Amino acid sequence: MPVELHYENNIAIIRLNRPKARNALNSEMIEKLQEIVSEISELNLRAAIFVGEGKAFCAGADITELLNKTPVEHLHKIQIGQALFQQINELKFPTLASIHSMALGGGLELALACTFRICSPTAGLGLPEIKLGLIPGYGGTQRLPRLIGVSKALEMVVSGKIVSAEEAYNIGLVNQIIEMQDPIASAKEYLDALAIQFPAAIHQIMQAVQSATDLNIHQGLELEAELFVECTQSDDATEGIQAFLEKRSANFSQK
Incomplete structure (x- = not known):
């Protein structure tokens, strides 16, 4: 092939x-x-x-x-x-x-x-x-x-x-x-x-950074805010925050 x-x-x-x-x-x-x-x-x-x-x-x-x-x-x-x-x-x-x-x-x-x-x-x-x-x-x-x-x-x-x-x-x-x-x-x-292990957050990072050359600063900040909110709704974000507060290593599920 x-x-x-x-x-x-x-x-x-x-x-x-x-x-x-x-x-x-x-x-x-x-x-x-x-x-x-x-x-x-x-x-x-x-x-x-x-x-x-x-x-x-x-x-x-x-x-x-x-x-x-x-x-x-x-x-x-x-x-x-x-x-x-x-x-x-x-x-x-x-x-x-x-x-x-x-x-x-x-x-x-x-x-x-x-x-x-x-x-x-x-x-x-x-x-x-x-x-x-x-x-x-x-x-x-x-x-x-x-x-x-x-x-x-x-x-x-x-x-x-x-x-x-x-x-x-x-x-x-x-x-x-x-x-x-x-x-x-x-x-x-x-x-x-x-240490790439968070597919959802990585995708949102890629969207935000790759848009930087195509959007003006105001549009870019608006997109960044929307993507940040999306991340907060993921299981990994919940686990990551909880693990930090509990002073332990996070156990991510990639969701």
């Missing part, structure tokens, strides 16, 4: 498995990712981890599929990919791209759709579409400036340069650089360090 899914300890592991093509995203992979994301979106998971098989996380879109297409066909293909990555972005639990090597073009756009990104010291990240006379089409021009700022995003997209792990960390493109013998194990360690 070009994309594989399995579950470990309430975490979805999604593996891009087209190593001979450096996991370049073709139509078959996009279709399989749609099925997987739709499946996991119905579950109350702790997190989802995206990894790549072989020498690359994902080298981008499959260039062979760009030839001999009409404008309507190109638009349809782009809209499908955008919708998929937006669905990943809107999942109710955190997502993590564990980048052991190259994440280019659509591969970086997939990572940008995730909540967090970690990479190995030897990873390279970039949006090199300009070198084909194209622009990013799976959300890169929208998510990258929201993450690292307009000036740096323009620099990356206009030049098409591949940034090192160190530069990616310095500009806020990745959350952490980790020595990776196993991208899945490294991803789990990162999630464990974050």
Whole structure:
């Protein structure tokens, strides 16, 4: 299968498995990712981890599929990919791209759709579409400036340069650089360090923070207040407050 899914300890592991093509995203992979994301979106998971098989996380879109297409066909293909990555972005639990090597073009756009990104010291990240006379089409021009700022995003997209792990960390493109013998194990360690165990509250945090660039301060504060009230009605909030008052460790139910 070009994309594989399995579950470990309430975490979805999604593996891009087209190593001979450096996991370049073709139509078959996009279709399989749609099925997987739709499946996991119905579950109350702790997190989802995206990894790549072989020498690359994902080298981008499959260039062979760009030839001999009409404008309507190109638009349809782009809209499908955008919708998929937006669905990943809107999942109710955190997502993590564990980048052991190259994440280019659509591969970086997939990572940008995730909540967090970690990479190995030897990873390279970039949006090199300009070198084909194209622009990013799976959300890169929208998510990258929201993450690292307009000036740096323009620099990356206009030049098409591949940034090192160190530069990616310095500009806020990745959350952490980790020595990776196993991208899945490294991803789990990162999630464990974050102590992610409250799916409901995490979802509300993600909603609030991700809306910050789209809403003015008054709208953002209103949303924050609404989401705070939602959290207070959860079983975990009741347990957490009671445990604090009783000076004991909380026993959360993830509800």
